[in-house]
Amino acid sequence: MQLSSEVLFLLCQCAISAAYQAGHMIRQKAGDPVSVDAKSGALSRAAQVVTEVDHLSQEIILQTLEPTCKLFDLALLSEESPDDRERLEKDYFWCVDPLDGTLPFIESLPGYAVSIALVSRFGEPVIGVIYDPYRQTLYHAIRGQGGFRNSHPLTIPSEPAHQGKPLRFLTDLSFAEDPLFDKTQQALQMIARELGYSGGELFLQGGAAINACQVIEQPPTCYFKFPKPKTGGGCLWDYAATACLFAEIGGHASDIWRQPLELNRSESTFMNHKGVMYCADTVTAEAVNQLYQQLSRD
Numbered sequence: 001m002q003l004s005s006e007v008l009f010l011l012c013q014c015a016i017s018a019a020y021q022a023g024h025m026i027r028q029k030a031g032d033p034v035s036v037d038a039k040s041g042a043l044s045r046a047a048q049v050v051t052e053v054d055h056l057s058q059e060i061i062l063q064t065l066e067p068t069c070k071l072f073d074l075a076l077l078s079e080e081s082p083d084d085r086e087r088l089e090k091d092y093f094w095c096v097d098p099l100d101g102t103l104p105f106i107e108s109l110p111g112y113a114v115s116i117a118l119v120s121r122f123g124e125p126v127i128g129v130i131y132d133p134y135r136q137t138l139y140h141a142i143r144g145q146g147g148f149r150n151s152h153p154l155t156i157p158s159e160p161a162h163q164g165k166p167l168r169f170l171t172d173l174s175f176a177e178d179p180l181f182d183k184t185q186q187a188l189q190m191i192a193r194e195l196g197y198s199g200g201e202l203f204l205q206g207g208a209a210i211n212a213c214q215v216i217e218q219p220p221t222c223y224f225k226f227p228k229p230k231t232g233g234g235c236l237w238d239y240a241a242t243a244c245l246f247a248e249i250g251g252h253a254s255d256i257w258r259q260p261l262e263l264n265r266s267e268s269t270f271m272n273h274k275g276v277m278y279c280a281d282t283v284t285a286e287a288v289n290q291l292y293q294q295l296s297r298d
Contacts, residue, residue, distance in 0.1 A: 101207020
């Protein structure tokens with residue numbers, strides 16, 4: 001079943017409403033003491049932590065989205081619920097991260113967001129909604145209908161390298177423990193200068209959704225995660241919404257090999273197998289890919 005543009009618009013409005021409601025609650029809870037639990041199945045602390053706010057946010061979101069599942073025969077995948085694998089059978093599924101960036105939320109730092117996407121059974125994101133409660137900023141996109149920030153049309157920013165700016169690289173906090181960390185940090189400086197920037201700066205911060213949005217908000221920036229053999233590297237719900245946004249605004253969102261993100265993997269919801277990369281242009285994407293290939297051979 002192919003959803004019409006009118007139905008996609010309606011479903012996007014539902015997702016926006018759910019994200020606003022959940023985001024309002026998250027903003028109210030920010031800074032308050034919260035109970036923190038640990039989840040199994042992931043190695044980094046950022047992937048392990050879960051709070052009562054994650055669960056409250058999911059409840060709010062599902063109150064809005066579950067009726068649409070019945071009406072349009074949609075499946076539902078949400079981080080704090082078991083994967084019933086209906087996403088592999090239905091034509092479309094909601095892909096929900098009720099609080100992406102739980103660790104920065106716990107630490108009262110920016111970098112957390114609500115992320116909601118609608119994804120086809122073939123892994124194509126057709127709706128993406130990201131709400132940043134800290135900055136009260138909403139990003140949304142619909143396949144073939146454009147991308148928006150706070151309802152204003154959005155395009156990927158272009159920053160000429162000759163302006164003498166450094167090229168910012170973002171990745172997750174867990175990368176500090178990666179064996180490739182030191183070599184990568186040195187190599188990124190060389191890449192940035194070869195591309196004509198004044199230098200390269202590596203930042204370890206935030207959740208996946210906000211890191212991707214920083215490519216838009218603080219150019220020139222590249223967000224990446226290298227592949228790794230062990231479980232982790234984020235999940236489908238971390239990237240589905242921003243992948244839709246980048247597709248609509250002309251940005252580059254891919255795995256480390258510059259191939260489309262696999263957003264409905266039957267093997268696992270984890271995305272550690274091929275990594276991720278978000279940037280404004282294919283030139284930077286190619287440079288990061290070449291770097292990873294070189295580091296992998298060394």
